[in-house]
Amino acid sequence: MAAVHESRRRSGPTVVRGSTRPTSRDVAQAAGVSQAAVSLVLGDKWRGRVSEPTAERVRQAAHDLGYRPNLAARNLRLGHTRTVLLVVPALTTEFFAGVYTGAARVAAAHGFGVVLYPSPEGIGPARDPFASARAALDGVIASSMAADALTAIRGDQLPLVMLDSDPEGSLGTTTVNLDIADAARQIAEHLLALGHRRFLHLAADVASWTFDVRARELAARLAAVPGTELRTVRAPLSIEGAQAATAGALAAAGPRPTALVCDDDKLAAGAYKALRRLGLRVPDDLSVTGLDDLALATAIDPELTTVRLDAELFGERGMRALLAVLDGRTPEAGDIPVQLVVRGSTAPVR
Template sequence: MPEARPGGPGTPGRTRPTGHDVASAAGVSQATVSLVLGGKWEGRVSARTAQKVREAAREMGYRPNLAARHLRLGRTRTALLVVPALTNEFFAAVHQGAVGIASDHDFGLLLYPSPEGVTAAPVPFASASAALDGVIASSMAPGALSALRGEGLPLVMLDSDDPGSDATVNFDIAHGMRQIAGHLLSLGHRHLAHVASAIDSWTFTTRADSLHQALHGTGGSVVRTEHAPLSVAGGLEATTRALTGTTAPAPTAVVCDDDLLATGALKAARRLGLRVPEDVSVTGFDDLALATAVEPELTTVHLPAAEAGAAGMRALLAVLDGRQADTELLPVTLVPRTSTGPPATAAR
């Protein structure tokens, strides 16, 4: 009893050719088509037949129906990338890196930009995308991924110390902060202000810890710490507090947790009538495009964001292949620009 075509009678247009169509065009069976196009025909199909099949497929513009393949194989070749707010250029770069590797391996990459900051609402799976082979989560709080955990999906974490993941990709933050500290110390700075993110995530606690450890036993120290939401406005306010406070030794440099905060710091200095870097030095972190857009350009630490996305995707593919995927630590580099210089009171 023939059933009405799901496409319905309202679809007079072209229907895409299937493996059966290719088969009859080439005078073989659908199984042979699948074998040939799947690449595993060595010793099962003659070279001449294989050629005939490939030709027919090309002429008809055949492309396999992914839904059918996914159903058959139980895998979808689709991964999900979870990031906090894609409007931060950093995560856009992460995505770009990941999508590059993904499409190299015929993988689709879905993107879930978590609505708010790092400790976002749990990722909603019941809704859209239940057909995933794995997940890459960037800078997410462990809690936000509890819904994921239950799915038993392979999970790769970027920039996190979550122990529940199958693989991890991190930046060498400690080294970056040592570079920042070393740079400022060598310029003659001893008293630093730290403008830190108010978000209590591993990403930023690590940055704070690394800064303090880098200064340990060097004669330099953080004389003031201010917390701020991760934005230009936040950096402006926090820096204003840090520079107008009544700390005994006034800070001669402001170390910021990222470039947004550092940009705010530049604005704060200007409004306070301070010149950068003559009166106060400012450093950022991440090396966003913003760092070279502002004046003076920011001394900052470059994080290879795209490379992190790529590494995350590679790690996920490795896990899906059953191969071992270990923790990876990506190198970072200091980029000295014009927002830092010797303090006016340089004691040399």
Template sequence: MTTPVTRPTSRDVARTAGVSQATVSLVLGEKWRGRVSERTAGQVREAARSLGYRPNLAARNLRLGSTRTALLVVPALTNEFFARVYAGAATVAAEHGFGVVLYPSPAGVGPAPSPFDAARTALDGVIASSMAVEAPAAIHGSHLPLVMLDSDPAAPGSAACVNLDIADGMRQVAAHVLGLGHRAVLHLASAVASWTFDVRAGALARAVSEVPGAGLVTVRSELAVSAGREAVVAALAGSGPRPTAIVCDDDILAAGACKALRRLGLRVPEDVSVTGFDDLALATAVEPELTTVHLPAEHVGERGMGALLAVLEGREPAPRDLPVRLVVRGSTAPPPR
């Protein structure tokens, strides 16, 4: 007959450490500072480790009125960037005893059915990408703390905002392309209505306008390789002067631009230079490899989760934008003579 295995309890930990159960609760609940000595806290943690003790999280959360769960809302996981954001958020969450529930939009980029009505009582807060455009409206009035990623810091409704320095990234792209001598620039812009793409467009337009003789034409495309390809083919079929550089809002569109140029018998970068944005794995999978802006996606997730934890603890999150950097590869060169 097999003897049933019994799990150690907090009483067992208290007995082994020579302290009260209340002390065990304070230490394992990370509320011991100022109440229990460092030495006693160490004894409790060592006793818990030696016994293989695991707290009953469901019971603890019920007592505290907290689930220690955050919801991460992203437009889709088909984009590698958001998978990396999730990885960063989940790492920080785990370090603080939190879990992260991922909610990607079933339709990809754009509005998603609201998860908040059903999940509100099971969440402590929400982290949402600005590209999941209905997140702020869906959470309005739910009383859940909301941290927005890559979003207009002046927009109402969020407790905190974590941004990349997107404008500086596009300024770096423009300085590189214009510095190579390009004056006829095509902007292959995202058709998605989002703050981050508006910032890219504004920064590029300002940079081009400051260079004598430089001109900018903008065409919009859905965020897909095929859509980017067709948009560039249509743009180059027009009667105007052919651009010598195509600046794309992301690497996916840049891959489409490269395919369009090959279809038209043009070489990258000998005839036309192409730049991307994001530095996805795709950027080094195409040939030539893409000049693009590296975005630290994991750090976005880490900072987003850190900001939510700060809000939950009543602290003010640091409002500093994360820096980005231009990575120059083989898809850019001086314009043809």
């Protein structure tokens, strides 16, 4: 005989009415089983202890009643919440929405929920969204662009996966990175092959490892080719800031660059506005590149040559890495590949 009393009666489920929030006792009564059997079935621990027909009867009764287990109470008993915090900069582009989508998809498949926490100021410190993050969360996934927020939420005291972060100096237990160095190399190779030798780098004015890598790899690749010139101007991560920085750089004395390398697509859109107001044409007078491949890249004219970063895969890998850390396993190694997408904003030097 099964260890759990399966049935008080063998008839089909009887739906209990009159309760606005059904309990496990209601499910047990409707299915004709004990509450222990309901707990085993809905906790997916019934095999070998409850028969298949009984398990199906419990599931059907729970469905008919609209019953949902009290996960909060169960998780308090187990000592975890199965909740992960994803810390990102302010959601000013769809990139981090894609990161969330990928992370949430993997989390849901493993019975976890993901709370998205955009830093209120975009980049920098943030208020603690919980009375105690350690009491409310099982782990944290955080972008290096919002790393300062971790101090406020005490996220660095939890299992932590850092995205776009220096593996040698990360706060996290592990890091997950896109191959940003290769992105910069692919852009440089493309422009060099078109004959460009005078470059302007429109760099994001953000203290972040990912932007440091872009600048370093671009400079290293161009320096390996005799006769190249590289100037750098910094701009806030906004269209207006990029427009002003580009206009100022092109007004400076000296030969005009033939290629403008932007740290992301939003900066490139700002550069487009500056070039048009100066009477310069893309790509006839200057070739322009971005990085991210946002929807914006195909909304501007000509469409932008940029590097595609798979945001959803980035989020998936981040969540898988955190699950591995929580399980005591070694996360998957290796950076996520990126892909140059050539469009109308780049052309051979005239």
